[in-house]
Amino acid sequence: xxxxxxxxxxxxxxxxTAVNNVDFSLPQGQIRAIIGPNGAGKSxxxxxxSGKIISTSGTVTFNGKDVTELPxxxxxxxxxxxxxxxxxxxxxxxxxxxxxxxxxxxxxxxDSISVNQRVADALDRVNLSDRHEQIAGDLxxxxxxxxxxxxxxxxxxSLFILDEPTQGLSAEEIESFITLMKSLAGDTTILLIEHNMxxxxxxxxxITVLNFGEVLAEGTPQEIRANDDVQAAYLGIANA
Amino acid sequence: xxxxxxxxLATLEGAIGAAVLALMAVGLSIVFGIxxxxxxxxxxxxxxxxxxxxxxxxxxxxxxxxxxxxxLIVAPLLVxxxxxxxxxxxxxxxxxxxxxxxxxxxxxxxxxxxxxxxTFGADARPVEAPFxxxxxxxxxxxxxxxxxxxxxxxxxTTTYKLAVIAAAVVVLIGLWLLMTRTRAGLIMRAxxxxxxxxxxxxxxxxxxxxxxxxxxxxxxxxxAVLIVPIQQAHYLMGGDPLLLSFIVVIIGGLGSIPGxxxxxxxxxxxxxxxxxxxxxxxxxxxATLLVAFVLIFRPQGLFGKRES
Amino acid sequence: xxxxxxxxxxxxxxxxxxxAVLAVSFLVLPEYHSGIIARVLILAIYAMGYNLLFGxxxxxxxxxxxxxxxxMYGLGLAMQYLNAPxxxxxxxxxxxxxxxxxxxxxxxxxxxxxxxxxxxxMFAQAGYLTILLMGEYTRGDEGFVIKxxxxxxxxxxxxxxxxxxxxxVFLFGFCLLIIxxxxxxxxxxxxxxxxxxxxxxxxxGYNVQLHKWIAVVISGTMSGAAGAAYALLFGYVGGTFATVxxxxxxxxxxxxxxxxxxxxxxxxxxxxFYLIDISSEFTSAYLLVAGxxxxxxxxxxxxxxxxxxxxxxxxxxx
Numbered sequence: 001x002x003x004x005x006x007x008x009x010x011x012x013x014x015x016x017t018a019v020n021n022v023d024f025s026l027p028q029g030q031i032r033a034i035i036g037p038n039g040a041g042k043s044x045x046x047x048x049x050s051g052k053i054i055s056t057s058g059t060v061t062f063n064g065k066d067v068t069e070l071p072x073x074x075x076x077x078x079x080x081x082x083x084x085x086x087x088x089x090x091x092x093x094x095x096x097x098x099x100x101x102x103x104x105x106x107x108x109x110x111d112s113i114s115v116n117q118r119v120a121d122a123l124d125r126v127n128l129s130d131r132h133e134q135i136a137g138d139l140x141x142x143x144x145x146x147x148x149x150x151x152x153x154x155x156x157x158s159l160f161i162l163d164e165p166t167q168g169l170s171a172e173e174i175e176s177f178i179t180l181m182k183s184l185a186g187d188t189t190i191l192l193i194e195h196n197m198x199x200x201x202x203x204x205x206x207i208t209v210l211n212f213g214e215v216l217a218e219g220t221p222q223e224i225r226a227n228d229d230v231q232a233a234y235l236g237i238a239n240a
Numbered sequence: 241x242x243x244x245x246x247x248x249l250a251t252l253e254g255a256i257g258a259a260v261l262a263l264m265a266v267g268l269s270i271v272f273g274i275x276x277x278x279x280x281x282x283x284x285x286x287x288x289x290x291x292x293x294x295x296x297x298x299x300x301x302x303x304x305x306x307x308x309x310x311x312l313i314v315a316p317l318l319v320x321x322x323x324x325x326x327x328x329x330x331x332x333x334x335x336x337x338x339x340x341x342x343x344x345x346x347x348x349x350x351x352x353x354x355x356x357x358x359t360f361g362a363d364a365r366p367v368e369a370p371f372x373x374x375x376x377x378x379x380x381x382x383x384x385x386x387x388x389x390x391x392x393x394x395x396x397t398t399t400y401k402l403a404v405i406a407a408a409v410v411v412l413i414g415l416w417l418l419m420t421r422t423r424a425g426l427i428m429r430a431x432x433x434x435x436x437x438x439x440x441x442x443x444x445x446x447x448x449x450x451x452x453x454x455x456x457x458x459x460x461x462x463x464a465v466l467i468v469p470i471q472q473a474h475y476l477m478g479g480d481p482l483l484l485s486f487i488v489v490i491i492g493g494l495g496s497i498p499g500x501x502x503x504x505x506x507x508x509x510x511x512x513x514x515x516x517x518x519x520x521x522x523x524x525x526x527a528t529l530l531v532a533f534v535l536i537f538r539p540q541g542l543f544g545k546r547e548s
Numbered sequence: 549x550x551x552x553x554x555x556x557x558x559x560x561x562x563x564x565x566x567x568a569v570l571a572v573s574f575l576v577l578p579e580y581h582s583g584i585i586a587r588v589l590i591l592a593i594y595a596m597g598y599n600l601l602f603g604x605x606x607x608x609x610x611x612x613x614x615x616x617x618x619x620m621y622g623l624g625l626a627m628q629y630l631n632a633p634x635x636x637x638x639x640x641x642x643x644x645x646x647x648x649x650x651x652x653x654x655x656x657x658x659x660x661x662x663x664x665x666x667x668x669x670m671f672a673q674a675g676y677l678t679i680l681l682m683g684e685y686t687r688g689d690e691g692f693v694i695k696x697x698x699x700x701x702x703x704x705x706x707x708x709x710x711x712x713x714x715x716x717v718f719l720f721g722f723c724l725l726i727i728x729x730x731x732x733x734x735x736x737x738x739x740x741x742x743x744x745x746x747x748x749x750x751x752x753g754y755n756v757q758l759h760k761w762i763a764v765v766i767s768g769t770m771s772g773a774a775g776a777a778y779a780l781l782f783g784y785v786g787g788t789f790a791t792v793x794x795x796x797x798x799x800x801x802x803x804x805x806x807x808x809x810x811x812x813x814x815x816x817x818x819x820x821f822y823l824i825d826i827s828s829e830f831t832s833a834y835l836l837v838a839g840x841x842x843x844x845x846x847x848x849x850x851x852x853x854x855x856x857x858x859x860x861x862x863x864x865x866x
Contacts, residue, residue, distance in 0.1 A: 073754055090748065101737065101738065101741050104737070278665075334847065338661060339662065344846040344847070347840065347841070351840060354835050355836065357833040525681065535663045535667050536658045539663060
């Protein structure tokens, strides 16, 4: 079953086309990576999925519902979660409160588990459980990235969009991030923008390559690795 | 008086208001445009200009023109220096944070106003105009014997009032030349475009800010010296011009000097004209609501272009 | 999880102790000071309402005098011209303030930052001028007096000093407990999240605009409640309460006492009122104190008294 799809999704900034006419479809339960060179329109594309960025034209369908006209907070309410490319946390609040803010929104609809339980679970999964009371802004950069992921986890999303989550993480933290993503697979559909090809190859079921705002290729990690166009546009340069 | 002559009189009074308002508002607009801060104490700098003009003219005897000319030079300089000092002591230290600057300049407003009350007192004090010759104005009438010119009773203005309008125009042109044709103007515009870039190019941004803040205040003080022979100096006189210049700057588009001048003429003229025919309170209500709605629905100002 | 309920209990304890201390103080305070405290408590309610928007939500309004005056005139006009009894007047005041804040909030929240400050300032100024324009009923700057005979609830004379004191303590305490409850609820914490990082709050699924609007309405209604209570307890309704100065006062109180703390508004109102009261004995330019305080606070102590307490001593301060 398709969880998320787009038709002709386009974003123009004052004459410049950042994303051009993208048709995209993401089945339930998949881990999908979006890769592409800098400026390929990846962040703009996922921004339009979550409603953070307003599209110029095209449609977004989520869970069988046309969400194109819905503001971001309503889309999140339908079960999306979004982590920012540039770390965006509540730096003056405690780590616990950061995650609790994410959890409380979910508990407004279903409070099968208590907010504190959700917070504890989420922080546990990113190995921050000993830092509940610390002020978020005092965390190291890598820990702030993990906190941001924990906020997403606490939302128990059906679609989890992560914009460059491993940027700034240590090798060890990246390892546990890969484990975390694999443990989520099945229940949660994941859309990952990622520069680190090791992470992509280790986690993604399918890869979509964007270039100049258009879909250049789509396929399994093996297929993408073998694709000449992709090599030329992106991997070739990265591997050189 | 009939409607026609009455309207001409209202227009003339409106033009004086517009001239002074344009100066006030351009001062506020330059500060906002370059420093991105709103100076709530702007009206008090205007008030200080008037009070200092009174002080200087009462010190210097002889023909009223002597004192007035000295005031015209000294008051703006003094007020500009006070403003630059305030910038140095307060605004610089809060790093020109927009919201904190508003709170701090509200504080500055009270400090200047209350200090004036303590020293200058609560009375309104007049300043004599350097020259003040009454000019009767003619009106035309298409009567029984065809088109005729006559001098209606009460339709007049003074040489001084006309000089105020002329002086305002000269100052505005001077400012425009300063901003567009001089190195100082270039530096100010560079700072406005990109503060960090200006810093990187060795522009002493802090000094530029202090000068701009001082310049804005000096222009307000100059406007006050010009108007004080018509209006008298009083410690609370800054309130209304502040409100009006806010209105003008916002309607003209924040930071846009041509827009500000057009809006000043529009608002100044209509304020003069509306006040003659309608309740001034109602006129003010409409004007304040207009500002609110312009900010809500057309934040680029009535004359500005929307940035995409 | 015990920590958060623990904090809530401590906060409740703190608030109840403050209310108790205020009530007991009456026995030891000279009459002049109990009169002042009654006034300060009503102004502290105003500041608490202001603080919910400024301190907790991060929206700096320069037009709260409009809400204060709405409550005051809602009650005053109803009692003066419709002969409404005090409680009905109070409801009229609250209702009118709620209505005005709902409309102003809806409009002003389309702007942010400096534009929001100016828009609220302009609306409040338009409100003040409207009071002047309708001078026939409002009596403009001069104002009007609500007769003592009207200020009775079932034989209980609200103009009597003792009654007035305890009614102020009761109203203040009631509002303090409401604010304490709001800011520790999920709703209040969402407001803080909006203040801290609006974009992130939105991307966690919160309807930011709606939360802000509700904050404006609660804040405006509480400010209106203070205005209505002021008119009822001190028997005077006037246009001065709608001037810009009365929009600045709660900002000053909150900045001094500590923005985003429940006890800051009381501390700020108490200090500032006495400061102005004392200096007005020496000079007619007593507002100089307000100006100097605003500048010094902005420069050196943006967190205010309670804010510094929270940072240095009592971390759990609500």
